[in-house]
Amino acid sequence: MGKTNLKTELETGLERVEEIIEGYKERGEEGFLIQLLLDIQSEFNWIPREAIARISERLRVPKSKIYRVASFYEAMSLTPAGRHTVQVCLGTACQVRGAPKILDRLEERLRIKEGETTLDRRFSLRRVNCLGCCAMGPVVVVDGNYHGKITPAMVAGILEKYA
Amino acid sequence: MRELRRKIVAGRDLNKPFITLCSGTACHATGSDAVAAAIQEELEKQGLTEQVGVRRTGCHGFCERGPILVIYPEEICYLGVTPEDVPEIVSETIKGKRIIERLLYAEPSTGERSVHEQDIPFYKHQTRLVFKGNLWIDPTKIEDYLALGGYKALAKVLEEKTPEEVLEEVKRANLRGRGGGGFPAGRKWETTRNAAGEPKYVIVNCDEGDPGAYMDRSIMEGNPHRVLEGLTIGAYAIGSHQGFVYVRQEYPIAIANLGVAIEQAKEYGFLGENILGSGFNFDVKVHRGAGAFVSGESSALMNAIEGKVGEPRPKYIHTSESGVWDKPSNLNNVETWANVPLIIAKGADWFNSIGTEGSKGTKIFSLVGTVNNTGLVEVPMGTTLREIIYKIGGGIRGGKRFKSVQTGGPSGGIIPEQFLDTPVDFDELTRLGSMMGSGGMIVIDEETCIVDLARYFVDFLCDESCGKCVPCREGLRRMREILEGVVAGRGKEGDIEMLEEIGEVMKKASLCALGTTAANPVLSTLRYFRDEYEAHIAEKRCPALFCKDLISYYIEPEKCVACLLCLKNCPEGAISGGKKKVHVIDQSKCVKCGICFDVCPPKVRAVKKISGVPVPPPVPEAEREIERRKVRSGGERRR
Incomplete structure (x- = not known):
């Protein structure tokens, strides 16, 4: 990706951030910071530093306060994600059905720890605390596709499906 | 109407x-x-x-x-x-x-x-009262809910009853909060109603952070009008005109269906200004939670609604008197609100006829883990664990032995086999050192290590503790440290006593319910499975053959048929052997992923897990040649 490309991407991105902020400001409600950050997270799959600076400026809220909220919540990420997000459910039901072995296998295979992204930005590995489809446990979700009743031997095959 | x-x-x-x-x-x-x-x-x-x-x-x-x-x-x-x-x-x-x-x-x-x-x-074997509508209703169509008698209770309340009468009915019904604590909902309502300050708020807690519990989500997804109707009735009784529904963002379908339901309810005049021509106004806003277990705690949730970090406030200030923006705020969970229309429609006497002395009505449990029929189970309070796990749940998967059942979420407790005939209600579970919580019920078989499970819960709570008060923050960390040592074979004498001491301090000195109950998983497992802790510490043995650092995989030479399955599947290339050569695991290369154990055919079962004893030396090279025995196919794979 060229430098100019990145720049235009950033600019269009910030325009979108602006739109989201405006949407909330117009409604004039109190206490929408979390909702706003969630929207930005789902738009970009992470919360870029530039977005936080912009929110701080527009809402007249100190950056420190925004970082405090964004780092507190599990659903918000301050680092960019890989092309594919692999979520391993480690809810109690999956835990007792062998999920720890699946996570081990994924970490070994991708050579990263949970919460990290592979160097080639292909995969981000995240653990989640229950996806609520306990009947399928252990469950691995890649980009929203559910893979249920996983065994360690199935891990490699699943990853191969995502280039 | x-x-x-x-x-x-x-x-x-x-x-x-x-x-x-x-x-x-x-x-x-x-x-x-x-x-x-x-x-x-x-x-x-x-x-x-x-x-x-x-x-x-x-x-x-x-x-x-x-x-x-x-x-x-x-x-x-x-x-x-x-x-x-x-x-x-x-x-x-x-x-x-x-x-x-x-x-x-x-x-x-x-x-x-x-x-x-x-x-x-x-x-x-279930009694489906709250959950009933889910089978027929398309949650995006208010007409489906109306056809089943929906909003009848609200109409009855607005036409015939004063707020005091509604409050009295709910109090008389003895409805206890389904979110965890089991506090009587009617009394909570009354406190908010009588508290000084306007406006008053009513809140639905759909943060449902307990792993393995998803009944609130299922109600919210499948029958959102039911919750809205209950909430509106509550608002009328309490004298509130603004409600909030706090839903985790991990529940996108629930958020979508709830949004549709609110719009439709407004269109039909069940929400908004002058509801059903009664002069009563009530509006509802949805707030998405951003993934923090502690934010399900009532005061933390109210902080989150204000857009702040969802950390609890000190408990001596009751949120029912001073909650969102320091105004009186009444919070109940989804299932509690969903019970309200039933109580109004059928009366407190009817509600009191179901359940036990101290716990009335039904409860929805999320029956998960190593049980045959995973799912949501609604039964009258007082149904025994055995009925739930065996009659409804169909027993333990794969013919394994039942070991225990974990209830009440991460800060709940473990209940062993000898208490299977206990009738389940708020008080009985507390008596056994566990709790009702939101109704998660995780069945555990003999292959789950109890110490590792305690470590798992402590690890979870450690991540989720907001860190505001010392006993919870530091207590959990020290506990995690000790437990990680124990499962890794570094346990030492005195660990158990230290865990107990930390647990007692946390119980007494933590700020909110997360902290005061966070030691439960450790204390309750120690209560019933102390011997497993001792085996880990003294013998470096994991009785469940689960803890990676305490077990080894070993191929029994006399059982191995040299079928090459494990050899080919081993991701580390740690298995040597050949077509007619007994397979041997190189222990120095083995990462203990267990794949060899999983793929070894059930008829053969040559791969074995051992713990607490040294791995037998590999067979001498000369004795590895075997007549290749045929493996018969069929049979179910071992787990």
Whole structure:
């Protein structure tokens, strides 16, 4: 990706951030910071530093306060994600059905720890605390596709499906 | 309103065939979207779109066998339906009125099949009151809810009752909070009603952070009007005109369906200004939670509604008197609110006739773990654990032995086999050192290590502790450190006593309910499974053969048939052997992923887990040659 490309991407991105902020400001409600950050997270799959600076400026809220909220919540990420997000459910039901072995296998295979992204930005590995489809446990979700009743031997095959 | 309902009901031809398809999150994950698309396509192909109705409902609860499809008016229930089954279902069952045997429920032990949903043992032994509507209602259609008598209770309240009378009814019903604490809802309402300060707020807690519990989500997804109706009744009794629904953002379907429901309720005049012409105003806003377990705690949740970090406030200030923006705020969880319309419609006496002395009504449990029938189970309070796990849950998976059941979420406790006949209600579970919590029930078999499970919960709570008060923050960290040592074989004498001491301090000195209950998983496992802790510490042995650092995989030479399966599947290349050569694991290369154990054919079972004893030395090279024994195929793979 060229430098100019990145720049235009950033600019269009910030325009979108602006739109989201405006949407909330117009409604004039109190206490929408979390909702706003969630929207930005789902738009970009992470919360870029530039977005936080912009929110701080527009809402007249100190950056420190925004970082405090964004780092507190599990659903918000301050680092960019890989092309594919692999979520391993480690809810109690999956835990007792062998999920720890699946996570081990994924970490070994991708050579990263949970919460990290592979160097080639292909995969981000995240653990989640229950996806609520306990009947399928252990469950691995890649980009929203559910893979249920996983065994360690199935891990490699699943990853191969995502280039 | 009666007129409206009559019209809706009259507009429905009861004999017209229609299909309901479970579309809750769990069935969504098992492919209900694809099935729905296939149904649409097939009906168009066969020119039946006019004659056959399709309704996508919320969760039916029997998630083990989803997606669930029911064909009305015959009420034929098919389980585990795939898109490939759809053409046959349409031509055979809908057109031909013939039943497809293989899609029916079959009892695992007898093979006996059940045609109707209510004949399946999983459902037969349940009492579905709160959850009932989920089977028929398309959550995006308010008409479906109205047809089943929805908003009748609200109309009754606004037309006939004063707020005081409503409050009295709920108090008399003895409705206890379904979110965890079991505090009487009526008393909470009364406190907020009498508290000084305006405006007053009412809040639905749908943060449901307990891993393994998803009943609140299923109600919110499948029957959001039920919750809204309960909330509006509560608001009327309390004197509130603004409500909040706090839903985790991990529940996108719930958020979407709730949004639709609020719009429709406004359109029909069940929400907004001058509800049903009574002069009562009430509005509801949805707030998405951003993934923090502690934010499900009532005061933390209220901080989050204000847009702040969701950390608890000190408990000596009651949120019912000073909550959101320091105004009186009444918070109840989804299931509690969903009970309210029932109590109003049928009366407190009726509600009191169900359940035990101290706990009235039904409770929805999320029965998960190593049980045969995973799903949501609604039973009267006082049903025994054995009935729930064996009669409804169908017993333990894979013929394994039951070890214990964990209730109450991460800060709940463990209940061992000798208490299986305990009637389940708020007080009994507390007596056993566990708690009701939101109703998570995780069944554990003999292959789960209790110490590791305690470590798992402490690890979870450590991440989720907000860190504001010292006993919880530091206590959990020290506990985690000790437990990680124990499962890794570094346990030492005095560890158990230290865990107990830390636990007692946390119980007494933490700020909120998360901290005061966070030691429960350790204390309750110590209470019933102290010997497992001792085995880990003194003998460096894991009795469940689970803890990676304390077990080794070993191939028994006399059982190995040299089939090459484990050798080929080992990701580390740690297994040596050949076509006629006994396989041996190189212990220095083994990462203990367990794949060899999983792939070794059940008839052979040569791979073994051992713990507490040294691995026998490998067979001498000269003795490794074997006559290749044939492996017979068939049989189920071992887990």
